[in-house]
Amino acid sequence: MPEVDWLSHFLRIVTVTGQLEVRCAYGAPWRVSWNQAAANEIPYHVIVSGRAILEDPQTRTTWELMAGDIVLLPHGAAHVLHDGSGQAPVRTQEHRGSAGWVLSENDSPGEKLDLMCGRFFITPPHDRLIRNHMPANLVTRARNGHGEDGGGSASDQLASLVKLMRMESSGDRAGGRAILDALSSALFTLVLRASSEGEQAPEGLLALAGHPRLAPAIAALFADPARSWKLPDLAGLCGMSRATFMRQFQDRLGCSALDLLTDLRMSLAANELKKTGISTEAVAETVGYQSVSAFRRVFTERMGMTPGEWRRQAQHRA
Numbered sequence: 001m002p003e004v005d006w007l008s009h010f011l012r013i014v015t016v017t018g019q020l021e022v023r024c025a026y027g028a029p030w031r032v033s034w035n036q037a038a039a040n041e042i043p044y045h046v047i048v049s050g051r052a053i054l055e056d057p058q059t060r061t062t063w064e065l066m067a068g069d070i071v072l073l074p075h076g077a078a079h080v081l082h083d084g085s086g087q088a089p090v091r092t093q094e095h096r097g098s099a100g101w102v103l104s105e106n107d108s109p110g111e112k113l114d115l116m117c118g119r120f121f122i123t124p125p126h127d128r129l130i131r132n133h134m135p136a137n138l139v140t141r142a143r144n145g146h147g148e149d150g151g152g153s154a155s156d157q158l159a160s161l162v163k164l165m166r167m168e169s170s171g172d173r174a175g176g177r178a179i180l181d182a183l184s185s186a187l188f189t190l191v192l193r194a195s196s197e198g199e200q201a202p203e204g205l206l207a208l209a210g211h212p213r214l215a216p217a218i219a220a221l222f223a224d225p226a227r228s229w230k231l232p233d234l235a236g237l238c239g240m241s242r243a244t245f246m247r248q249f250q251d252r253l254g255c256s257a258l259d260l261l262t263d264l265r266m267s268l269a270a271n272e273l274k275k276t277g278i279s280t281e282a283v284a285e286t287v288g289y290q291s292v293s294a295f296r297r298v299f300t301e302r303m304g305m306t307p308g309e310w311r312r313q314a315q316h317r318a
Contacts, residue, residue, distance in 0.1 A: 006209055007186055007192060009222035010193065014130065015123040015265050018184025020042075022102045022117040023169050028110030029087035037076030040127040045071045045081065046142075048166055050113035053084040056137065068142045070158065071262050072120075074134040083111065083134065100177050101169060102189075114169040116165060120188050125303055125310070129267050133205040133216040133253065140194045154194035160186055205260075207252045214248060217257060226288035231257065264304045269295070271312045280307050 024032065037043050045054075047069045054071060056079050057112035064084075065071065071080060082089070086166045090108040097103060098203040101118075101314035122130055167182050168176050196210040208214050216237040221229065234257050235245035249257050265287040299307050 006215075006219045006222040007189065007196070007216065010205075011189060013264065013271065014126040016120050016185060016188050018118060018120045018181060018183055018186075018188055019119040020101050020165065020169060020180045022104055024113065024115040024117065025103065025105040025112045026092070026115070027090065027106060027108030028081075028083040028113070029085045029089050029108065030092070030106060030113065031080065031082040031089040032104075033080045034078060036078045037073070037119070039076070040122045040124055041076055042119055042122065042130070042188075043073045043076065043079070044120060044184075044191075046116040046162055046165070046187075048114035048116060048162065049113075050107070050111060051084075052113060052115065054139075055080045055082070061137075063137075065139070068159065068162070070140045070162070070191055072138040072140075072188070073136065074130050074138065075136045077136060081115070083108075083113065097172050101180070114166075116162075116169060117186055117223070119183070124271050126267055128303075129263055132255075132263060135204050138191060138195055138206075139288055140191050140198075154190055154197050158187075158190050158194055160188060195288060198282055204253060204304045208249070210253065211248075212244075213239055213240065214252070217245070217249070221257065221261055221264060226259060226286065227267060228288065229258075229261055250252075253258050262298060262302065265289075269299060269307070270303065270310060270314075273307055276315075278312075283307065 001055065012174035026031075034043055040112055042072070045052075045065075047065045047067055049067045052065045054065055056062075056077055063071070090106040090110075092104050092106045095103045095105075140158065141155060143155045144164050161183060165187070168180050168183065192206065196206045198210065205218070208218050214302065217234040220237055223315060230244065231242050235242045240246055240248070253260060269283050269287045272278060272286055273280070278297070283293045284290075284292045287295070289298075295308055299310070303310060305313070
């Protein structure tokens, strides 16, 4: 079976936009806190230069971040960034540029930090798909390689993207906000690519996509979710027995392949239901259900509302 670009299929289902919000220029000691994000928001941070400590109070985990590190919090958890000294932070001043983002700085002579912070916005109801199948925290490094063009790996490409974001956020030039928003959206995709290509991909969907034997099943599900997939078919694509496939899939994703397939179908259905002039019966058939009653039952179980309620809600938002 030819390789399929699962990530592009994923991002056709899940619409993601990005926005740079704060550029931080601090000298130690410093400390910044973020509250729990809204359900459809993913905070991100880019360490341009310097170092920082990231703390997740809920899981009581910490990460030491260095220049080039990029952090995404797909579950939107409350978190803290600080310099690690334990000292009281120096007071900051904020200045809003014409491009919409804020410059936050202090006048401390301590160790310097250059930090870009923003958010990704997920079109409802696909935040559910993100929370169910992405890890709570993603830390990826943007690092320039030593190849001739320096752009071969996803890490190299991230380094180039961060450089562009740093340049655009250094002044108030025409189109700056639009360019930064577009670069932020590209940042999301490149971080997912880099994470799935890494030697130790995180848990969840990225771990599956980066697993050489399980990746064919992920590609197949994303390429044709309406197909009537059976476990033996998916196991065969991966060259595994049915039992081995089920065990390895469950271990890495925390749910079965058929659970993931159902989530994909419901997300596709949510997109189709936004369209006027297409019946619920037609939507059910489009996403792989021959029985409209079965489709209604599953949609209601997964989305917490009937297809008709979701359609009315989506049309009201529009």
